[in-house]
Amino acid sequence: MVAQLPAGETVSALGINVDKEKTHVIEITRREVGVKDVRVQIQYCGICHSDLHFLRQEWGSTKLPAVPGHEIVGIVTNIGSEVSKYKIGDTVGVGCFVDSCRTCDYCSQDSVPYCKEGATATYGSDINDTVGHTLGGYSEAIVVDESFVLSIPKNLDYAAVAPLLCAGITVWSPMKHYGVKAGSHVAILGLGGLGHMAVKLAVALGAKVTVLSRSSGRIEDAYRLGASNVVITSDKEAFAAAANTVDFIIDTVSADHDVNSLTNLLKPDGTIILLGASPSLTISPFSLIMKRIKLGGSLVGGIKETQELLDFCGKHNITSDIELVGVEKIEKAFERILKSDVKFRFVLDIAGTLNKNVIVE
Missing domain, CATH: 3.90.180.10 (Medium-chain alcohol dehydrogenases, catalytic domain)
Incomplete structure (x- = not known):
């Protein structure tokens, strides 16, 4: 002992x-x-x-x-x-x-x-x-x-x-592990403590960044932090226009939300990374199967x-x-x-x- x-x-x-x-x-x-x-x-x-x-x-x-x-x-x-x-x-x-x-x-x-x-x-x-x-x-x-x-x-x-x-290492570790790099298109769901660091780090890595937010009140902040685009998740037209454009989604939201709809944004072989500890999430296999989407998660580094x-x-x-x-x-x-x-x-x-x-x- x-x-x-x-x-x-x-x-x-x-x-x-x-x-x-x-x-x-x-x-x-x-x-x-x-x-x-x-x-x-x-x-x-x-x-x-x-x-x-x-x-x-x-x-x-x-x-x-x-x-x-x-x-x-x-x-x-x-x-x-x-x-x-x-x-x-x-x-x-x-x-x-x-x-x-x-x-x-x-x-x-x-x-x-x-x-x-x-x-x-x-x-x-x-x-x-x-x-x-x-x-x-x-x-x-x-x-x-x-x-x-x-x-x-x-x-x-x-x-x-x-x-x-x-907060920083929680988003850095999965970006490095899953292969975010210069030229990647990264969508970040949620612009809080984790999300704002994800924007800064992804931009510094040379990625294009889109912020996904429920609130239009975060638009100014998203652009100030370096995002190239902001999509309000309740705006059906904007959401549809962003379909099949994203390589990675970094999901920082800890509340219940619809992950299946997020996969519409991903290109084939895209990756969605869960960081927010949602109480429960329902994933339809078809939302992953149809575009060979990878679903992952991460703790800290x-x-x-x-x-x-x-x-x-x-x-x-x-x-x-x-x-x-x-x-x-x-x-x-x-x-x-x-x-x-x-x-x-x-x-x-x-x-x-x-x-x-x-x-x-």
């Missing part, structure tokens, strides 16, 4: 420690910095929709104390004696995973999310320490093995980098792939469109997320606003 990891310092965090209690400032214990560990003083942490589900225990019982956050950007303040990748003062990131078995076929191929033993998520995963489970980035600091820490390009706005570590994304974004000066908020606004941010009232991701100003005296409004 692995020895229990020794406890290190106590830090402030934003989370819950009583069943279904409102989010508030709590104290948590981080492990002692080991020989391969990096201590990160957190500056910013993006707010992902999954954080909301987690804190509100909408995915089942949440282990307490609970601290979400897996879009972490901060400064290295301590390193273990065998750390070689980072030095004190580096700006780094931590994404959705902080460990895995590292030996299975998937881990060896940089497919950490599909680890046979189950990857260790940045929050909510069982581990052998004093708390018993991982605690995320809504906190002053985190201690992570250097193999799961990422370098942040110096030319990018650090707050706006944070969502790249989840591995560590090497995430670093490639960050380097690509550094080269092309790509970040997320964000609204920076203080930790006292977390509950209001959650309410606005549920209303899709953000363009396009919230990021918490951890360093500037998290302290023991914060009252969540």
Whole structure:
């Protein structure tokens, strides 16, 4: 049995420690910095929709104390004696995973999310320490093995980098896996946190981008982000005119919707990639058979792939469109997320606003 990891310092965090209690400032214990560990003083942490589900225990019982956050950007303040990748003062990131078995076929191929033993998520995963489970980035600091820490390009706005570590890699990984490239025609369904990153990244890859949206209110944003065309999905004429023109559809919508109609847009041998976790979808075999359509899905990417994304974004000066908020606004941010009232991701100003005296409004 692995020895229990020794406890290190106590830090402030934003989370819950009583069943279904409102989010508030709590104290948590981080492990002692080991020989391969990096201590990160957190500056910013993006707010992902999954954080909301987690804190509100909408995915089942949440282990307490609970601290979400897996879009972490901060400064290295301590390193273990065998750390070689980072030095004190580096700006780094931590994404959705902080460990895995590292030996299975998937881990060896940089497919950490599909680890046979189950990857260790940045929050909510069982581990052998004093708390018993991982605690995320809504906190002053985190201690992570250097193999799961990422370098942040110096030319990018650090707050706006944070969502790249989840929203960005969630769309980048399937685009690379399924073969989006220069000259591809990509249609993106939904222009939210994932969708707006998909537009930016596909355009930077040299693809032609069409945004599919229910709302005409997103048209201006779509063109500003680099889309060549916008199709309002309720406009039957526009939808029909776009038939058989698209190579890939990236579906980011998490609500129930008609996937069968989307396949009309695809050319023969086209691909539809599901990223939104819809409660249920009905697929007619004929919608796939008649044009040899491929139906796929994707979770997030591995560590090497995430670093490639960050380097690509550094080269092309790509970040997320964000609204920076203080930790006292977390509950209001959650309410606005549920209303899709953000363009396009919230990021918490951890360093500037998290302290023991914060009252969540």
